[in-house]
Structure formats: C-alpha cells, structure tokens
Amino acid sequence: MNIGIPKERRAFEYRVGLFPAGVKMLTQLGHTCYVEHDAGLGAGFSDQEYIQSGAKIAYTPHEVFGRADLLLKVARPTMEELEWLQPESALAGLLHLGSARQDKIEKLIEKEITAISYELITLPDGTVPIRKPLSQIGGILAAQIGAMLLQNNEGGKGILIGGMPGVPPAEVVIIGAGIAGTCAARAFVGMGAHVTVLDTNINALEVIHDAMPCVVTMVSNQVNLERACAYADIVVGAILVHGEHPPIVVTRDMVRAMKPRSVVMDISIDEGGCVETSRPMTNEKPTFIEEGVIHYCVPNMPSVVARTSTYAFLNAALPFIMELVTKGVDQAIAENTSIESGVSTYQGRVRHLSSLSPLAQAE
Template sequence: MRIGLPKEVKTEEYRVALTPDKVAELVRSGHTVLVEKGAGEGSGFADSAYHEAGARLVPTPADVFAEADLVVKVKEPQPQEYELLRRRQVLFTYLHLAAYPDVAHALLRSGVIAIAYETVQLPDGQLPLLIPMSEIAGRMAPLIGAYYLQRPLGGKGRLMPGTPGTRSAHVVVIGAGTAGTNAARIASAMGARVTLLDRNQERLRQAEASIPGRLTTLFSTYATIGESVAQADVVVGAVLVPGARAPKVVTREMVESMARGSVIIDISVDQGGCVETTRRTTHASPVYTVNGVIHYAVDNMPGAYPQTASIALSNAVFPYLLRLATLGIPRALQEDPTLAKGVNTYQGRVTYPAVAQALGLPYTPLAEAIASLG
C-alpha cells in the first residue's frame, strides 16, 4: 500500500503521525511511504531520518494526497486540504466530526473513507488512539492551571502547592477517564487539593486507589459539580461521550460563581467543550476571560509538546496502520471490529451513529456501506 504522511497545517500544530522508526517498519513490510518534506521537523525528526528509513520525500501536500492510498495525519483536514482528498482514499487521523461539521461535509463530498483515531474502540470500550493524547493533555492541565494562577497573567495569585501555613490550590477535575485521572495525578503530585468527579463509580474507585495525596472523589451531578466549581481555583473539564458533543456539565451560572482569577481548562473542547462559556482557542492565543475567570480551551493541547506527543501517537497508531496496510480495505474493516468502529464516513455515507446524530445526517451501518459501495 502507498501510505502518505503530510506536514500538518493546523495553527501551531507541530506533531507528526509517524516517526522515522515506524516508517522503516512499514517499508520493511513492503509498503511505500511518501513523506512531505519538513513533516517531522516540528517534532525534531529531520527529512534525512525519513530518507534513511526508506521513505520517498515529496515537496508538496498535493504530491502526498495525489499518490497515497492511505493518508495518515494528526489533526482533521483544514480547508486547504479538502480539495486534495480523493474518493476511496483512506484518511486516518483525529477528526472529532461532531464538533467540526464543515470537516464532516468536506469528507462526505470527497468520498474518502475516514477513520477517526478517537472512535477506534476496543471491545472493552477503551479508545487506544485517544489514550496517549489524553494522557498528555491531562498531564498538561495542572501545569497550565498553575501557570495562569499567576497574578501578572490575570490569575488570583495562589501558588499551586501553597507553602507551610498557606492553602494550596483546589483543583476540580470533571471526568475520571484518561485525561481526568492524569490531571488529578499531576495536580496531586504538585501539592494541590484535588476533587475528581465522574458518573462511573469504577473509575472513581480506581482513581482513589491509585492516586496518592489529598484526593476527594465525588459522584458527578449538577449539585456536586456546582458546589465543587464554586470553590475551585482550577477547573479541568475532561468528560467524554464517545463521538458525541460533550455534555455542558459546567453552566454559565457555575462559572459566574467562581472567584475572579480562577482558571478553567476545558480539555473536552475538541468535542465542543463541557463548559457553557467555552469557545475554542489556539496555542497562538490560548486564553480569554469570562467574568474574570481565565478560560484555556486549546483543542490540540499535545501539539505544544510535539516530541513527546509524536512518539506517543506514532507508537499507538502503528499497529492499526500496519493492519490496514497489510490486510487492505475493506478486509481490515470487516475482520477487525476495533478498526471498524473508527470509520466515521465511508464514500459519502456517515457510518458512526453518534456523529450522524450530532450533525443531523442519515446513518448507514458500515457493513451496509461496504456491501453497496465496495
């Protein structure tokens, strides 16, 4: 199979989906890998490393998209990439279509087979291609919260770990999944008091057993979220309903109940955000203020640490990519239910129920789409 690796074009996005060692593995397995010049530069991987791995370096994104049977990326296609997509070409990347209707329509128009990293799902419900980025975003959140609590940046001026005789910061984390537990773990390690909320008792139980420090776990309801948020110095939003828009668990009134100079980090922004006052921001301009409360809502947080993120993403993506390339499409999708769950659009049809529902579009089961379109 011809696999294409373009350079990311989203604002301040420096990650790359495949590191040179994974490219070498694909080439060793008999596949051709086309890499756009400069694709790995932002993560510290030089063109020469891809060349040595056996990749064919090409000068433009158009060269990658025109030749590749499968394009592997990091973020959803940007407008300048829409017209490069081709019917029956496979696009393997983060998509978050419920939050990006324009992207969904572009994919449907193009007729690509779009496999979203975030909906590739193991039989036990885990999301193996979301986990590494959620781990990074979760670990970043307390660092960002601690940074923006500084008074000169508009924060309330409370040092996250406090000092002997002073209060440490109170960090409230909503969602005890991968991002949330990683946020709670780092916040706790930084000396904060941490409250972690979820509706899944088992997740709370696991968090309590594994996170040392001053951790309180609460079953998530409108009331417990409201009480916790009102007392928080830092709120981390990390809820997820796979494929769907995030529920707005923090209302505008709750934000208004927070002290000025508090910080909200809405990690769930890539699914539309779980805080009513959230609007998407970028690394170039990451924060804004509502009622004196600082909001951070960057939808590609791990892009800030591309070295770590590219290696973690490439490690996670590689086994699935190899299966797709080796078995071919649609056999890989028919034989591997984990990968099949990732298919969001198939040659013009929406094949993921939550995405169809969120966008108000008709849903076609994948097996039906494959049977009728091949």
C-alpha cells in the same frame, strides 16, 4: 500501497502522522511512503531521518495528497486539504468529526473518502487504545498549564499551586474521573494542590479514592458542582462521551460564581466542551476571560509536547496502520471490528452517526 504523510497545516499543530521508525517498517514491506518536506520538524524528526528510513521526500502538498492511497494525518483536514484528497482514497487521523463543520463531512462523502478516526477505534473490551495516551497527556498538561495560569504574569490570582508552610495550596476541582481526569488528579496531587474529583460513576471515584486517599471524591450533581466550582482556584472539565458531544455540566452561572481570576480548563473541548462558557482557542492565543474567569480551551492541547505525543499516539496506532496497509483498507475494515469502529465515512456513506454530530465548531 502508497502512503502519504503531509505537513500539518492547522495552526500550531506540531505533530506528524508517522514517525521515521514507522516509515521504515512500511518501506521494508515494499510500500512507498511520501513524506512532505519538513513534515516532522515540529516533533523533532528531520527529512534526513525519513530518507534513511526509506521515505521519499515530496516538496509540495499536492504531490503527497495526489499520490496517497492512504493519507496519515494528525489533525482533521482543512477545507483546502479536503480538496487535495484523491477521490476514493483513505484518510486516517485524529479527525474528531463530531465537532467538524457540516460542509467538511459533505466533502468527505462527495469524494467517497474512507475516513478513519483514531480516537473512535475501540477494542472488544471497550477500551479506546489511541485516545488513551492522548487523554493521559492532556491530564498531565492540565496541571502544568494550570499552575502557570495561576501566576500573576498570566493574569492569575498569584497562587503557588502547592502552597507554602503556613499558606494553603490551590483548590483544584476536576470534573470527570476517566483517564484524563485521573492523570490530572495525580499530577496536581504531585504538585501539592488540594484536589477534588467529581463523577457520576461511583466505581471510577472508588478507584481514585483507593489510589489517592488525599483526593476528595464527590458524586457529580448540580448541587455538588455549584459548591465545588464556587471555592475552586482551578476547574478542569475532563468529560468524554465516546464519539459524541459531552454534556454541558458547568453552566455560565457556575462560572459567574467562581472567584475572580480563577481558571477554567475545558480539556474536552476537542469534542465540543463541557463548560457553557467555553470556546475553541489556539496555542497562539490559548486563553480568554469570561465572567471574570480565565478560560483555557485548546483542542489540540497535546501538540505543545509534539515529540512525546507523536510517539505516544502512534505507538498505539501503528498496529492498526500496519493492518490497513498490509491487508488493504477495505479488507482490514471488514475483518477487524476495532478498525471498523473508527470508520466515520466509507466510500461515500456515513458509517458511524455517533461520530458525526451536527454540533459544529469553528473548524
């Protein structure tokens, strides 16, 4: 099989669709990997490393897209990239088609592309193995970036997140006690913040309470959300509804009631966001001010730690990639229910409607 690994063209996407060790595993099995020139540079992988792993370097994107039976990407393709895709080929990546423009979905159907969304792949026990490490990274980054956004030079309130003797720490409110929310709570606690976590799932709150007794846990409802947002220095929206647009739980009125120069971080923005005032931004301009509150809403948040996140999500994705390549895409989908669960379009037909919400974002 011919596998294509293109350079990512989405703004400030530094990750790459396969690392050199993965290329070596595939080429040793007799498959051919075409890696676009400098595709791995943002994640710290040189062309020479790919060549030593058995890859062929392509100097134009047209060659990579034109030769690939299976294209391994990170971000959802741009419209230009969709035009380059060969009809009836396969595409795998963090596609997030639930927040894609409808014309992109129509182009996948028109060209009979088999589109496999890593973030939708689900194991029989209900876990999402590829989404998990990215959620973990997003949660940890929320603490790193949130602490910085409270600084005066970033327009923040001038608060040291962990406080000082005689000076209280920052108040952090996290909405969602899933993987991202739990990792965010752990990171914020480690920095000395006072943390409150809200969720509708009592069992999830119990896990956090047992693991981090210093964290305040609350049932998520309108009254508690209004109360928590009003005193928060940082609000982190970390709600994920698997394959669907998350509900809006933080309203404009709640944001308006927050203290000036507080921070809202909507880390579920890659699926549409859970804060009414959110809108997708980029790593070039990651923040905006709405209702006097700083908003951070970057869909490809883990890209700023490209090497770590490339290794993390591909370590989880590689077994599925190997199966797609060794068995062939059609057979792998037919035999592996986990891979099938990630199929958004298949040979010109929609496979999983839950991943294809009509709610669209800018890209």
